[in-house]
Amino acid sequence: MYLYDTIDQKIVDxxxxxxxxQTRRFLAGQLSEDDFRPLRLQNGLYIQRYAPMLRVxxxxxxxxxxxxxxxxxxxxxxxxxxxxxxxxQNIQYNWPTLEAAxxxxxxxxxxxxxxxxxxxxxxxNITADHFGGVARDEIVDSFVWCEILRQWxxxxxxxxxxxxxxxxxxxxxxxDRAATFLHDIxxxxxxxxxxxxxxxxxxxxxxxxxxxxxxxxGGGMGRxxxxxxxxxEFLPWQHLLTYVEAILRVYNRYGRRDNMYKxxxxxxxxxxxxxxxxxxxxxxxxxxxxxPSTLTKAEVRRVESRFVWPRYEALEDLYLAPSxxxxxxxxxxxxxxxxxxxxxxxxxxxxxxVPPGDATDGQMxxxxxxxxxxxxxELRVTHEQNLVFADVRQDRLEALWQxxxxxxxxxxxxxxxxxxxxxxxGDFCSLANAKSIPVAEAIQRLFDDLDYLxxxxxxxxxxxxxxxxxxxxxxxxxxxxxVDKQGAEFYQITIGGNQGKRGGLTPGGQTPASVGxxxxxAFAQHExxxxxxxxxxxxxQEREGEDERxxxxxxxxGIEPFKQNVYGHADSPRQDREPVPA
Amino acid sequence: MATLIxxxxxxxxxQPEAGEVLRLEPGDDPxxxxxxxxAVARVEVNFPKFTDGRGYSIARLLRERHGYQGELRAVGxxxxxxxxxxxxxxxxxxxxxxxxxxxxxxxxxxDFSEAYQxxxxxxxxxxRRR
Numbered sequence: 152m153y154l155y156d157t158i159d160q161k162i163v164d165x166x167x168x169x170x171x172x173q174t175r176r177f178l179a180g181q182l183s184e185d186d187f188r189p190l191r192l193q194n195g196l197y198i199q200r201y202a203p204m205l206r207v208x209x210x211x212x213x214x215x216x217x218x219x220x221x222x223x224x225x226x227x228x229x230x231x232x233x234x235x236x237x238x239x240q241n242i243q244y245n246w247p248t249l250e251a252a253x254x255x256x257x258x259x260x261x262x263x264x265x266x267x268x269x270x271x272x273x274x275x276n277i278t279a280d281h282f283g284g285v286a287r288d289e290i291v292d293s294f295v296w297c298e299i300l301r302q303w304x305x306x307x308x309x310x311x312x313x314x315x316x317x318x319x320x321x322x323x324x325x326x327d328r329a330a331t332f333l334h335d336i337x338x339x340x341x342x343x344x345x346x347x348x349x350x351x352x353x354x355x356x357x358x359x360x361x362x363x364x365x366x367x368x369g370g371g372m373g374r375x376x377x378x379x380x381x382x383x384e385f386l387p388w389q390h391l392l393t394y395v396e397a398i399l400r401v402y403n404r405y406g407r408r409d410n411m412y413k414x415x416x417x418x419x420x421x422x423x424x425x426x427x428x429x430x431x432x433x434x435x436x437x438x439x440x441x442x443p444s445t446l447t448k449a450e451v452r453r454v455e456s457r458f459v460w461p462r463y464e465a466l467e468d469l470y471l472a473p474s475x476x477x478x479x480x481x482x483x484x485x486x487x488x489x490x491x492x493x494x495x496x497x498x499x500x501x502x503x504x505v506p507p508g509d510a511t512d513g514q515m516x517x518x519x520x521x522x523x524x525x526x527x528x529e530l531r532v533t534h535e536q537n538l539v540f541a542d543v544r545q546d547r548l549e550a551l552w553q554x555x556x557x558x559x560x561x562x563x564x565x566x567x568x569x570x571x572x573x574x575x576x577g578d579f580c581s582l583a584n585a586k587s588i589p590v591a592e593a594i595q596r597l598f599d600d601l602d603y604l605x606x607x608x609x610x611x612x613x614x615x616x617x618x619x620x621x622x623x624x625x626x627x628x629x630x631x632x633x634v635d636k637q638g639a640e641f642y643q644i645t646i647g648g649n650q651g652k653r654g655g656l657t658p659g660g661q662t663p664a665s666v667g668x669x670x671x672x673a674f675a676q677h678e679x680x681x682x683x684x685x686x687x688x689x690x691x692q693e694r695e696g697e698d699e700r701x702x703x704x705x706x707x708x709g710i711e712p713f714k715q716n717v718y719g720h721a722d723s724p725r726q727d728r729e730p731v732p733a
Numbered sequence: 734m735a736t737l738i739x740x741x742x743x744x745x746x747x748q749p750e751a752g753e754v755l756r757l758e759p760g761d762d763p764x765x766x767x768x769x770x771x772a773v774a775r776v777e778v779n780f781p782k783f784t785d786g787r788g789y790s791i792a793r794l795l796r797e798r799h800g801y802q803g804e805l806r807a808v809g810x811x812x813x814x815x816x817x818x819x820x821x822x823x824x825x826x827x828x829x830x831x832x833x834x835x836x837x838x839x840x841x842x843x844d845f846s847e848a849y850q851x852x853x854x855x856x857x858x859x860x861r862r863r
Binding site for chain 1: 784785789793798812814815817818821845846847848849851852858859861
């Protein structure tokens with residue numbers, strides 16, 4: 152992970168002082184609610200259903216054990232002893248007071264953390280592939296580029312009052328594990344296919360000569376889910392900041408400000424057409440290109456040298472073929488590593504009965520200790536709301552598993568139906584139309600048979616409590632969306648969504664990412680698990696072998712057979728409302 | 734009454750202001766007025782709401798692309814807590830919204846001692862000075 156130098160630290164410290172003064176003026180009545188709102192939001196502070204919510208940034212999802220201990224301390228001292236890891240790879244506290252927020256920020260700054268731009272109409276926390284640096288299909292380690300973008304976006308003076316929020320994701324592997332096609336900007340760190348023999352002959356450093364980015368814009372979820380468009384196949388790394396700046400400037404000037412539901416960049420890209428939008432960005436970039444914000448090799452090296460990289464030992468891969476519970480866990484929660492003798496391990500925060508993504512202060516501290524002992528004192532937060540130890544020795548895997556089990560974070564369900572992504576929903580969020588957490592729990596309880604779950608195989612089930620889609624329901628293979636019907640909570644079901652991770656891009660640059668389709672009228676809360684069961688029934692009957700996942704099957708068959716088995720079923724609670732022809 | 738401030742000082746309200754003023758609204762395109770910039774006494778950029786950030790891009794374009802050197806004044810919903818960013822984008826005069834305390838607003842120039850990005854105030858990004 153990146154270590155601050157004195158300037159980075161000073162900037163964060165000055166932010167704490169600035170926000171302390173702003174809070175003081177607000178509490179003293181010198182700053183109105185309207186004038187204060189954008190300021191507190193840009194510090195991650197919402198006013199929620201019961202109390203303010205504070206969202207703390209975990210840049211591109213990387214945390215040190217020391218930082219996790221501080222997050223535990225904050226949970227204990229200012230909250231009710233737990234925190235919620237979010238799909239933005241951040242952590243949220245649901246019960247702090249506004250008065251305490253400056254002190255929390257000061258505590259965070261003491262471990263090189265902050266809540267800068269975790270909300271508001273600005274560039275948000277940069278997210279990335281949680282297996283960066285370790286995945287075998289990695290092309291470029293994206294974390295150095297993420298940090299360069301983090302610094303560029305932090306307090307960018309021109310882009311603090313955009314039409315709407317702005318999210319950037321970076322992925323550096325063949326497989327897209329960062330949902331890059333569903334972000335305002337998605338970046339694929341890639342290597343230029345054509346080598347440059349002349350440069351190599353001249354003795355130039357080949358390390359950076361060939362790195363660049365595929366640039367995707369205009370993806371997103373929310374009210375209008377859109378799959379992003381590639382506007383540049385290869386952007387040489389030197390131009391990363393000027394090009395992103397050109398996109399942001401076009402958006403800042405021309406993005407809609409008359410209607411907040413049409414203010415995201417995806418609407419601008421749609422209204423102008425991707426080709427026209429691309430031309431505008433390129434024209435703006437021609438003016439900025441090769442200017443002072445062009446990246447230098449020295450800067451890339453400087454950032455790289457401030458990262459603490461794991462000191463791997465020279466090991467051999469072990470032949471691991473365990474059976475029983477350990478084997479089941481290994482199959483789902485252990486990920487291959489590019490270094491021989493190592494693996495990456497996912498800690499499941501999806502135990503039945505615990506809100507998805509939640510961890511207690513005690514768990515956080517124990518996990519921090521395990522990170523020190525098993526994974527170079529570092530861990531990652533995934534956008535699927537789990538934690539990752541990226542660098543675990545294979546010969547210590549079983550010992551780690553035992554310890555994780557004791558902590559309740561070894562549920563072997565990564566990639567399975569019960570690894571549910573869910574927002575905090577109506578239990579906490581003031582935007583939500585409906586609850587998410589009890590729905591997740593009811594589904595997890597119904598699908599508690601591990602053998603059955605493993606037989607169903609890879610399945611993303613995502614739940615959002617409202618159309619803002621913090622729970623990523625649009626890209627769930629099965630998506631559940633809370634809606635409000637005359638004051639009552641109902642749930643709309645979609646199938647066939649896909650965040651796009653498996654297999655990466657086709658040669659034509661097509662993404663497997665897709666948005667789910669609604670199967671029909673909504674259901675009451677207690678009916679949702681029953682509906683999921685009916686959908687699974689169709690899949691198990693119709694699938695062409697175990698390799699065909701639920702989502703592939705849904706794409707092949709279309710929604711009709713699924714719809715039929717839900718609305719046309721003898722026990723269907725919606726039968727009376729929606730007669731389905733045989 | 735709305736007070737006019739510049740970095741480090743409150744402008745003298747009795748001093749008369751002469752010359753032609755060019756006023757831009759958030760939707761205006763600086764390229765369309767580029768030819769007039771040499772002839773005006775000052776340019777005013779209006780912020781109908783402080784949350785409308787288009788004026789920040791306008792300011793940078795005026796300074797960095799069209800070479801405007803004269804006074805660039807932010808007017809309208811101009812508040813203490815946006816002054817630091819406004820100054821970095823090239824504004825050098827700020828007509829504060831009426832309820833704003835001018836003394837408080839002057840301290841805003843010192844909110845941060847460093848910044849990562851290139852800006853009108855410091856055309857080199859931090860990494861070229863680090």
